[in-house]
Amino acid sequence: MNHTHRKVTGTIDGRKFEAPHGATLLDTAKGLGLTIPTLCHHPGLPPDGNCRLCLVESGGRLLASCMYPLRSDGEAFLTASPLALEARAFVLRLLLARAPNDAYLLGLAGELGVGADPRLTDGADGCIRCGRCVRACRAAGSEAIALVGRGRERKVAGPFFEAPIDCVGCAACARACPTGHIAYSEEPRSIWGRDFDLEPCPLCGRPMGTPEELRRAGVENPVCPACRRREYSKSLMGLPEASFPAP
């Protein structure tokens, strides 16, 4: 059955919404101008509901709004009810135990008046295990890293906890990390314990990227963007009345 054109109605914090069937609660709340704090959500990546910051209440139930699809009419959600705020404060304490120095978390903690749970600070490595890096890696076209282990052992790692062999060094993971936990260097390129060569542009010699990332992009005989512009501009020079784009 095709639901593409079906609309769903309900309320968030008492405000009426009409959303496409299957839209997420978070996106719909954003559309109403409401702010729900998120950390593992990335608008360009599939939601995973890992950080639990975006919890909201619906009739005594707590829902991760980033991945709650709106499918039935008449639901009422509360983003700042006592239950939702209590749950959010609890989650925040756990997240702060992992990443005690993250500016965004500290800001939220200030608003809600909570601090890191002092019993849990031995795992404070800056990573909140949200897997945004893992999703970014897959979206970029590789599957070099994954969330491995369970419970307190859980962490992001390459296979067998070694430097990931499928990593192309694009660093999309590090740019997607909400807490800035993944250390990397652009030039020379190194990340996840691996050092990468940087392919020089055959025309000007400037580094274009790692050979692995250029191969992943499927580019044959790569040339740097500046030289690509130069190359095709040349062909337009000899034509006095030429203009482009051509019809």
Next chain:
Amino acid sequence: MTQKTIQVTPSRCIGCLNCELACASRDWGQYFPAGSKINLVFFKDGGQVPVTCFQCDEAPCLRVCQTGALARDEATGVIETDPSRCVGCRTCVSVCPFGNIAYSRPGRRVEKCDQCQGQPRCAAVCPSGALTYVDDAKVVQARRRAFAESLKEVAKEALK
């Protein structure tokens, strides 16, 4: 296919760089040519060509983007960027055949020409008509007219 095009006529370009500065000032608030989405290519033996995104129909950048950070505005045909969706994998930079999309490290986002939402500043400040913002249909019309002009004398001869 775009509705309107930033048409480039290299023979009219005087190399003033106004376009680069106007472009950069929109997003960076300062004259910062490295942040420009239109670029002048200068040649050692003289002359220059301004180049910017063509908004390709079969756009390689759009094809490889897996996060929706690049999407075509169906009404205008322009490929727009959504920085919040970009994860910075830079595959689009690698696959653009023309070098007209860049990743900005300071901005942490991909940057490409979006025709300034219908009011391109580069074309507005170009003093010599090297950059004009025209209807796609008119580009075709002008080209057809120029070709016809070149045949005018031949046609006259034939009619004698």
